Amino acid sequence: MGRIGFQELALVFGLALLIFGPAKLPEIGKSLGKGIREFKSATIEKNSEEKTENKTKEEASESNGDNKEEQ
Numbered sequence: 001m002g003r004i005g006f007q008e009l010a011l012v013f014g015l016a017l018l019i020f021g022p023a024k025l026p027e028i029g030k031s032l033g034k035g036i037r038e039f040k041s042a043t044i045e046k047n048s049e050e051k052t053e054n055k056t057k058e059e060a061s062e063s064n065g066d067n068k069e070e071q
Helices: 006-020 025-070
Strands: none
Touching (some): 006 025
């Protein structure tokens, strides 16, 4: 349970074909792909921002620790 088999995929595709028609399916696929691509790039961008922030915080705490030791 949990995996989608060939029969389920064929059923979903067949229903989509009946509901939207053959002319609309390429448009729907294109917009779905574009949305997934944008979501993926936003996720990657967010992760890189968090890594940069964490690195900056670590460097700041290390430099503050060095200053305390010198005093």
